Amino acid sequence: MSKKADELSRIQADIDSLNEKYVQSLSIYKKLEGEISAYENTLDLYEFGLYKPQFNFDHSEQYRLALEVNYDKQKICISNNLAIVCKTEWTVSGSVVEGRKLTRQYTKLMTYAFNGECDSLIAKVKWNNIDKTKERIIKAFENINKLGQVHNIQVTEAFLALKIEELSLTYEYELKKHEEKEEQRRIREQMKEEEKVRKEYERLQKEAEDEEARFKKAINKTQKELESASQSEVDELNKKIKDLEKSLLEAQEKKERAISLAQMTKVGHIYVISNHGSFGEDIYKIGMTRRIDPLDRVKELGDASVPFQFDVHAIIYSENAPQLEYDIHRKFASYRLNKVNNRKEFFRVSIDEIEQFVLAHTNAAIQFTKMAEAREFRQTQSLLLETNPPLAESNNYPQSLK
Structure with missing residues (x-):
């Protein structure tokens, strides 16, 4: 009997220990689950990134002109051999001329490769990938330069800077065009809203004018009836005229209020x-x-x-x-x-x-x-x-x- 009690006591102790570990583990699990959720949200922000404008031009046309200047600078760099440089005077079979020819061909090949990679990346830039695009351009610069090391030919930092500038200009140009498009849409919506407001006030004014004309007509008619009315009808007709004049005054005030409201653009x-x-x-x-x-x-x-x-x-x-x-x-x-x-x-x-x-x-x-x-x-x-x-x-x- 004592052995069974000891066994039950041991099992109960194991259960208590297991339960304690479970409660502790559950607490850790919930804490980690909350932290993972927070980190996932943070990672989303880092993935999309926040872009800081480099130029801040007011109009898209300024970006287009700046891009043209950038393209001209790139052309000058290439034509003056400042985009890709070779620091070694190579010879082929002892010929300096053939060595220069080989260098020109390899330089042209590297120019095509770097320009092609940059053009492809810049064409795909969007609001949420500009930082990654910049990293890929720099990576392309490094990889192409590694390939050129065997001939001591390198894409220059100056040419890379022009490509990064082209990326920023292209991105901000598209962004500015989108902003201008949104602004035009907002202006059109505002004009539509103002047109609705104008028509509402015109309708209100027209209703008041119609009421005014109706009451004037009724007053004129009653006044004519008064001319041929008997003494017993005079008091009743005078009261009717007085009521109509009151209604006429209200209609006129309503019309003036509609005109006034239409002119008060801040109300x-x-x-x-x-x-x-x-x-x-x-x-x-x-x-x-x-x-x-x-x-x-x-x-x-x-x-x-x-x-x-x-x-x-x-x-x-x-x-x-x-x-x-x-x-x-x-x-x-x-x-x-x-x-x-x-x-x-x-x-x-x-x-x-x-x-x-x-x-x-x-x-x-x-x-x-x-x-x-x-x-x-x-x-x-x-x-x-x-x-x-x-x-x-x-x-x-x-x-x-x-």
């Missing part, structure tokens, strides 16, 4: 909207519109570009909407989702911070809606859970073996 609304299903929590788009009904613009934004409708958290009227939008964007610049393109107006920030800043910089009474309804997204998630219940994760290990 507009700032909208704060979110799309939980498309972008996640605490991500807000903060933009401006001059539409009479700002919700028309919000509806357009959610029509085709995203799978779910936007939720509106605030609509802020301002007599200087462009300035207010600029101030908000500047305040939350560090929270921008897209750090490269400032025209992308999405920010990872809390709605409380947005509300606090807006209320401190406007006099209007503004109601912020804190909770996003995200109705379509939540309904979609509910349907997905009904049709595809979640599976247990394969790496969902128990916290303990006991």
Whole structure:
């Protein structure tokens, strides 16, 4: 009996020891899993790299002209024998002339090889591979020079520098052309938006003018009726004229307001909207519109570009909407989702911070809606859970073996 108790005690001790090791190992596993994920994200950044512009020209034409200058320098280098140099006076069968001929042929071959490799690499440069392309050009320079060592023929550092400059110019030229294309697209969109705003104000003015004409006509008609009215009808007609004149005045004020708004190009609304299903929590788009009904613009934004409708958290009227939008964007610049393109107006920030800043910089009474309804997204998630219940994760290990 004592032996069995000792055996059970030993087995229990082994179980406790094994469980302790398991808990420790699980803790290490989770820690390593988190670190690996962090390193993977960092490696992604290193792989794509961040390119620092070398020239910063304002227009693509300046890059094109700079490339032409670079090509001319390369031609001069080659024609003056400064691209590929040979530091040895070779002879062939004792002939200096034949030695020079051989050197020229080998120099030409190395020129073709280096130019061909560089042209192929530069033609494929993209936003995410310029650093690797530069490394490959330098590698080609080193490899071709190794082949030329036997004849003491070398591609010069000066010619390599021109190729690196060509790479930077080509990359920045394509980038600038893309930026200009995007800017033209933005201008076209802005013109379309301004045209919609103009038509809205014209419609509003036309409606007010039609109302004005209708009330004037009704007043004239009633005044004529008054001329032949009996004494019992006079009071009623006078009251009718008074009511019509009041309506006429309102129509005229409405027309003047429409004309005034059309002329006041800075009047507009700032909208704060979110799309939980498309972008996640605490991500807000903060933009401006001059539409009479700002919700028309919000509806357009959610029509085709995203799978779910936007939720509106605030609509802020301002007599200087462009300035207010600029101030908000500047305040939350560090929270921008897209750090490269400032025209992308999405920010990872809390709605409380947005509300606090807006209320401190406007006099209007503004109601912020804190909770996003995200109705379509939540309904979609509910349907997905009904049709595809979640599976247990394969790496969902128990916290303990006991």
